[in-house]
Amino acid sequence: MEPEQYLGIDVGGTNVKMGIVDAKTGKISNFYSHDTTSWRESGHFVDRFGDAIALQLYGNKEVKKVGIGLPGMINRDRTTPLEITAIPELDGVPLVATLSKRFPGIQFFLENDANAAALGEFYFAQEKINENYIFITLGTGVGGAAIINRKVFLGGDGNAMEPGHIPSRNGRVLERNIGKKELLDLANVRRAEFKGSTTLPTDGSISTTGLVAAAAEGDELAMNIWEEVGEMLGDGLVSLVRILDIKLILIGGGLSASYDYILPAVQKQLNYWLTPYYLKDLDLKRATLGNDAGLLGAASLCFE
Amino acid sequence: MEPEQYLGIDVGGTNVKMGIVDAKTGKISNFYSHDTTSWRESGHFVDRFGDAIALQLYGNKEVKKVGIGLPGMINRDRTTPLEITAIPELDGVPLVATLSKRFPGIQFFLENDANAAALGEFYFAQEKINENYIFITLGTGVGGAAIINRKVFLGGDGNAMEPGHIPSRNGRVLERNIGKKELLDLANVRRAEFKGSTTLPTDGSISTTGLVAAAAEGDELAMNIWEEVGEMLGDGLVSLVRILDIKLILIGGGLSASYDYILPAVQKQLNYWLTPYYLKDLDLKRATLGNDAGLLGAASLCFE
Secondary structure: OOOOEEEEEEEOOOEEEEEEEEOOOOOEEEEEEEEHHHHHHOOOHHHHHHHHHHHHHHHOOOOOEEEEEEOOEEOOOOOOEEEOOOOHHHOOOOHHHHHHHHOOOOEEEEEEHHHHHHHHHHHHOOOOOOOOEEEEEEOOOEEEEEEEOOEEOOOOOOOOOOHHHOEOHHHOEOHHHHOHHHHHHHHHHHHHHOOOOOOOOOOOOOOHHHHHHHHHOOOHHHHHHHHHHHHHHHHHHHHHHHHHOOOEEEEEOHHHHHHHHHHHHHHHHHHHHOOHHHHOOOEEEEOOOHHHHHHHHHHHOOOO | OOOOEEEEEEEOOOEEEEEEEEOOOOOEEEEEEEEHHHHHHOOOHHHHHHHHHHHHHHHOOOOOEEEEEEOOEEOOOOOOEEEOOOOHHHOOOOHHHHHHHHOOOOEEEEEEHHHHHHHHHHHHOOOOOOOOEEEEEEOOOEEEEEEEOOEEOOOOOOOOOOHHHOEOHHHOEOHHHHOHHHHHHHHHHHHHHOOOOOOOOOOOOOOHHHHHHHHHOOOHHHHHHHHHHHHHHHHHHHHHHHHHOOOEEEEEOHHHHHHHHHHHHHHHHHHHHOOHHHHOOOEEEEOOOHHHHHHHHHHHOOOO
16 A cells, blocks of 8 residues: 555745645655735635645545645634634635535645644654644744644634743743844844953844854853843743643744754753653754645644 | 432542532532541551442442542543642552442542532533633642633643743742732731731731731722732733633632732733733633532533
8 A cells, every 4th residue: 555645735925835745754745836925816815726736636646635734823623714814815714615625535634834833743753752742933923832642732712822922021922022023132232231252243233143153153142142032931931831731842943043052041941940740851852844844734734 | 310410529638528419400418528647547548438439339329420539640541640749648559440440330530639620610610601711729829720622631741730830920930929828928028018008917917818808998008919919810821821722711719719809900911911812702700619619520520
């Protein structure tokens, strides 16, 4: 018997990416990307989206399951997008019913894209991981998901895990302290205050790659800034661990390049707040799927 | 057909309480309480505990399900107590297997007592409530549970929901700020600082009932203290709501007598941090089962 093949679709505000994913190896073939705007402007987003799916399915008859990751909120039974800010055309569309009608015999699975990316780590990471974990993405915002018993944790009403919006320092939520823009604002403030020697520019042009590079070269100020970010992230993770009783934490997203420089402070906060029950099994890792996380995550929805 | 009858057992460090609970009305009959210490000192806790169950079952042949609430940690599949600080004799005992062997044909359900008390509110509260809610107990500590789809939320490893241990103000976890002892310490500090008119004593003898009574009479300082407590509780609740996506919050426990005086500040914090998606459905209520919460909660484990 051939290994199973799934169609994974990562719907984004800029592009819709899809590809056939080998369930066993995570190898992606027949990769296809289309810009989101032109489908939106056609006034028939769902039809054009369906046409692209049709091309994939007709060319790959062995595919019977399609996983779709969407950038926003979905109803609790995962059939209908509720609030997709980037593609409001989808709000309220019974997408699973619509696609199932057009493609008889094909199963469709819908999920929020951060949740899908999190689940992808279970099925497609090189190294096998525990079936319970917290997944945090660091980028413009601080997103997240929890996988419990290999399943996306939905919470009460289907939209659990908004770690970027828990209270943090200075009367702000976490992502208003350590989101990309906010951590650069912080860096520029700290640069202005700093009296020591540093390679960071004073003209407000500090970038996140610059901050990572400077820290890699041992720059004291850059390391201090990542430490401050790590402390705030660590405090937030403590709340997640205490509420969810999960001890494996994966860190992904564009800013996870800073992983090595925030880790000591994150670990310091975890050690400060948590008890041996948690600490003896606690494990932090970088997420591994990188640029393929969206597509592989979508395909991982097809696993039972 | 007779309405179903369950045996509910609330195992505490001081007393083991049990009674036959009518599944429909929550009426408790055949109430029996035994001190925990004498069973522990007999060296045969599980046997004596089993004898008491035997007496109930022999006298009530219609009972086929027994729910047991335990004050501590239980393994993930809810068969074996792991860490019952008040009754360490139970640690590691395969309690469900042992009792099932002694009482063929009877089903046993084990749960942490706070989780059981939370579930009891769903099945036995006068007013029907949503099947998703957060349950918080205010007392010596700050405990909690979450009910999702009418089931106790276990988290990753079975011991989810430690809201008393999430980071709060002043480098302390929440219950080290608003647990009974800590809030009285806070009250005495605020009393010493206070220049206005108040009925609260200056000799360090402020009690929680005194604080509630003074607030009820409009005492400014007492109201300020409850406001400060409510703010810290409110910030903690925001984290729970954002992580769990649950909008109904029940407040119980010995200190919930302060409910009316902490509520405005709790609500203020929720309004400050949360978005309309949450706020439009958010609902705070006092838990209703009071002294019977332990026993009714244990019995509620038998539903399903």
